[in-house]
Amino acid sequence: MSQTKSQKRKMSLEKKHNLTGWAFLTPATLMIAVMSFWPMVQAFILSFQTGTANKLKFDGFSNYTRMFKDSVFMQSLGNTFLYLIIQVPIMLILALILASMLNNKNLRCKGLFRTAIFLPCATSLVSYAIIFRSLFGVDGFINSVLIKLGILHTGYNFLGHATSAKIIIIIALVWRWTGYNMVFYLSGLQNIEYSVYEAAKIDGASPMQTFFKITVPLLKPTILLTAVMSTNGTLQLFDESLNLTRGGPSNATITMSHYIYNQSFKYVPKFGYASAMSFLIFILVAILAFIQMKVGDKRD
Amino acid sequence: MTKTKRANALMYVVLIIVSVISVFPLYWMVISATNKSVDVSRGTMLPGTAFLDNFKSLFQLQPVQSAMINSFKYAIILTVCALVICSLAGYGFEIYHDKGKDMVMSILLLAMMVPFVATMIPLFRMFSSAKLLDSTIAVIFPTISTPFLIMMFRQSARSFPHDIIEAARIDGLNEIQIFFRMFIPTMRSTYAAAMTITFMNAWNNYLWPKVIIQSDANITMPMLVANLTEGYVTDYGVLMLAVLLCSLPTVIIFFLLQKSFAEGITGAVK
């Protein structure tokens, strides 16, 4: 008798908590619904239309089939995935290593190091694009170093060749966003008790072991977060392509978002087509994020 | 002992190298801001004497003060609103999680996966028919609630011990009180990190403000920088000074907050 009563109470309490839970997320959910989902629905409808401004007409799947015949778009798709596969892992691992270095209690000047490493993402894109271009210019700093070291005889036009331009974009991305991701890891590391590390030290664990056996598993939720965000960010990559290389040489570095931007604002506007390409990005990110969540989002 | 010493030394070397590489562009910006345009394009690396001239012509050419005030206004209001709304949601998603809510979370995540260029036109139409163009509301509303922040709070709420909640409930606190009195103080490091990131994103936001803002009086710092790069002649000294002014607030905010998110009071959790 008393058991069922308490069960009932527990039930109603759970129900109450359940409702409170919904109340907590209502404001955010509503705002996303109005500010993101509603425009997305409209963009989706637009993706089945062709024409400009108010001369739009429905044209079935033509925008969707069109993009697979569009050689520049296909190239941009390839470029973007190359960036994703190479840059994201390098960046995240580097950020993790730096964060765990900076989490060391005995390190001096931590504040300075942290601020320094964060700086690139706070530095305005305008200046960093100019700097990268001049660093890697034919008579730029990198070339003069390589010539002095005897590796090169004459200056190499890094941004003028497809492969090296891609590599520079990847370097630029790593340089700019490592500090950003480090912030999440640093804050995530605060949730790991320092005593865990001390215990590990007493047990004679090497720094390597501590890193892989303690830091990485405990930071898993944060690593998942940064992985999903970086995947999303890279597939929508735009700034670097536009400002560093302007997509060149010969579209060798152009990204999908950059091409979509060109189709919307630089060229004769094709918003229907731009929306269709955007939804391809959407599908790709969604699939990747789904896989990442499946792999990484298990509650212990 | 020597081994750890060597490891320590290596760590310092790595950190110093990384820091130098990271700081270099800022150094270059500062140097350029003190030089004449022609010297900047000639690639000077030494401080010049044109800082005051650059400063004067920047303030003469552009509404720096109002752009600064606007940028701060938008960024602060946005950051504050975003932190509250998203942390509430993140907390709700994790602490009261069930199948339904996990599902909603996954759906919300979809909202960030469409490039902004695609949703911009419908959004613009929405704000324009509501006669809200050129208003603070229009600038900040689309980015107040982001799946990214919600997920960040949800992920960190995972390490928030449930014992605390239970104990607080027994003490007679209601759910909202638990959030404000227990969760927020404990999660200070997450809030500080989220604050830095959100402020930075809000500060640097460019594409949306530039279509939604219609008058000179409401422009932001990134728009001001863009104003300087248009036209037939770019004065690189003035441009770099503007870029410097545009970068500093984020750097300062980071510097002030970094202790809070990197050296959170371990122990508050207990």
Added chain:
Amino acid sequence: MKRKFLCALLCAAMTATMLTGCGEKKDDDASQDETNQEASNESNESSESNATEGESSGGGSELTVWCWDPAFNIYAMETAGEIYQKDNPDFKVNVIETPWDDVQSKLTTAATSGSYDTLPDIILMQDNAFQKNVISYPEAFVELTDDIDYSNFGKAKTAYSVIDGKNYGVPFDNGAVIACYRTDILEEAGFKLEDFTDITWSDYLEKGKKVLEKTGKPLLSCQAGESDVIMMMLQSCGASLFNEEGKPSMVGNDALKKVMETYAELVKAGVLVEVNDWDQYISTLTTETVAGTINGCWIMASIQTAEDQSGKWGITNMPKLEGVDNATNYSNNGGSSWAITSNCKNVDLAKDFLSKTFAGSVELYETILPKSGALATYLPAGDSDVYAEPSKFYGGDAVFSKITEFAGKIPSNNTGVYYYEARDAVATAMQNIVGGSKVDDELKEAQNTIEFNMEQ
């Protein structure tokens, strides 16, 4: 301390936003009202000067203008306003500084979402984008054919803003191409400025090789991946990337083929050096890495930033192509024109204003030239004494009347609606050709790209 600050900030935020949060939950209308109210407070706050465009043009005597360069077109517009004010004391121009990229994205956004009421009364438009915008959004612009005396402008310049035989723009700044040379460097190699006047590209190549040999300096630099030089060469013989029906005409376009071959030869010989960006291009000029440049006459302003090079520069016309019909030594690069939008509530005022200033006032052009170097396309201004002033920077030459004279001789070309697509395709082709591909293959590829972009 910091901790307290953080907490205080958060608490304030809580209280403030819980209100909006709750309002939203209760019902949508209430929050909508609330936001509307807030918004109207907002706009009241931000001073009368930015009352929305609709109101300002309704006022009758004020015109809102979007343009982008305080030292140049903004200054010109404001001066025009002052001149017009003399006869119309109530008149006012309200210039909103808007970079060209932003003018374009705002125009596209407004037109695509059907909110033409967000546009100002007058916008300044890049000549290259004129056809594209008017054809894409015909209802956004006002026709000016009978309101402006177009006989006072160069034909090539006016042609940019003519669509289906109707005029939509008032020509403004001059993009006449000039060839600038460092006379001191030429002298080192045994040349004078005259040796580079009225020459052909093959002369240029031969002389350029000698200059390179003797001084180690290329004659010309340009941005890789941009097609400015190609387009200038192309227009100098009146050729275009599109034919009269607006169809792409790259395959079988002899002029274009010759241009591309010439360009590739220049690069191969080292007479033309490609850099990766605009700022590097400017620095090749200011750091004396090159002995000259060829560009729209607006490049003078950038050259003049190197004050220590005063007197060392000379200006003449560009080389012409050989073996191509109608080839000349004159071309155009850049430039812009004013357009009146359909949102203008007082079209008569706007037309009258433009016709009495930019299309009718020598005084305006005389005033703005010395301070901004804004060269007119308004031909009567070229006869003015101000234009005949010798310029010390360019070795005492009367460069302004010289350039105005060039401007009258430019053959017109057809930008077409798909101009930017075509430019990019040609630039891509050029990069591949410099990399070793065959000209014919690349032109075919470029044509395919454009045709693909045009279908639909």
